[in-house]
Amino acid sequence: MSTLAASHLRKTLGRRRVPALDDLSFTTTTRRVAVLGPNGAGKTTLFRVLATLADPDGGSFSVADQEVATPGEVEAYRRSLGVLPQSFSALGSYSCAEFLEYVCWLKKVPRPAVAENVDQALRTVDLEDRRDARVRTLSGGMRRRLGLAQTTLGDPDVILMDEPTAGLDPEQRDRFAGVFERASETALVVFTTHISADVVNLAEEVVVLFEGRLRFVGTVGELAACGGGPARDVSSESVDAGYIAVLRGEGHVDRGGA
């Protein structure tokens, strides 16, 4: 279930001549995949393509060997998808439970299953005691957890998150990590980030993009090893060192897609 394969993805935005995704191919096989890259590398564009919010100009991707290309394939994939965009702003005047019920409706969760889905989602992110609180009264960290909760509705096979921990303090990040871990027990979770601690704490595999192209794909240990240390030395420092080496073109790409 956890194979994600991009094959020759291309996407040019606006009138730019330089593509945001430039013949991007990679394959990952674990349930926790981080997408790294400097500003403008193409992370959000890849996120939008994988979320079917944007069509690629060329190429394709598949999840669990299922192509996501034809309208029928896209529709089936969307039913199995949870998405947390970068700027997640829930409907502020709804209560947390009402907001999650609304997302259930959008995701076509069968009516008899809605209450259980909402309860489960609130439990997953430790927000049961806030079920009747208005979304606008939540702290930034709680709002982010509510954002994560809505991705778990409808039992998704794939969850996509664009910079899910941006702006969280260390305590909130810690709680988020616990929730993330539970979500990744049953779903393939792909997230973009700038934070090396996220890579260490949350990811098994890493895709590094630079100027819309693949710079590296491999395990977190393999990325750390690109910095010159042993692959078993996985820390924020060794991941940063490996990441910098990869951006300088000193790392190597282990696995390309088709």
Ligand SMILES: Nc1ncnc2c1ncn2[C@@H]1O[C@H](COP(=O)(O)OP(=O)(O)OP(=O)(O)O)[C@@H](O)[C@H]1O
């Ligand atoms: N709507 C747009 N029109 C034209 N160019 C765009 C548009 N959105 C993004 N781009 C360009 O496409 C490239 C990839 O952008 P993208 O947002 O995918 O990068 P990113 O890796 O997510 O960056 P960041 O870390 O800053 O969020 C960048 O060069 C960006 O300037």
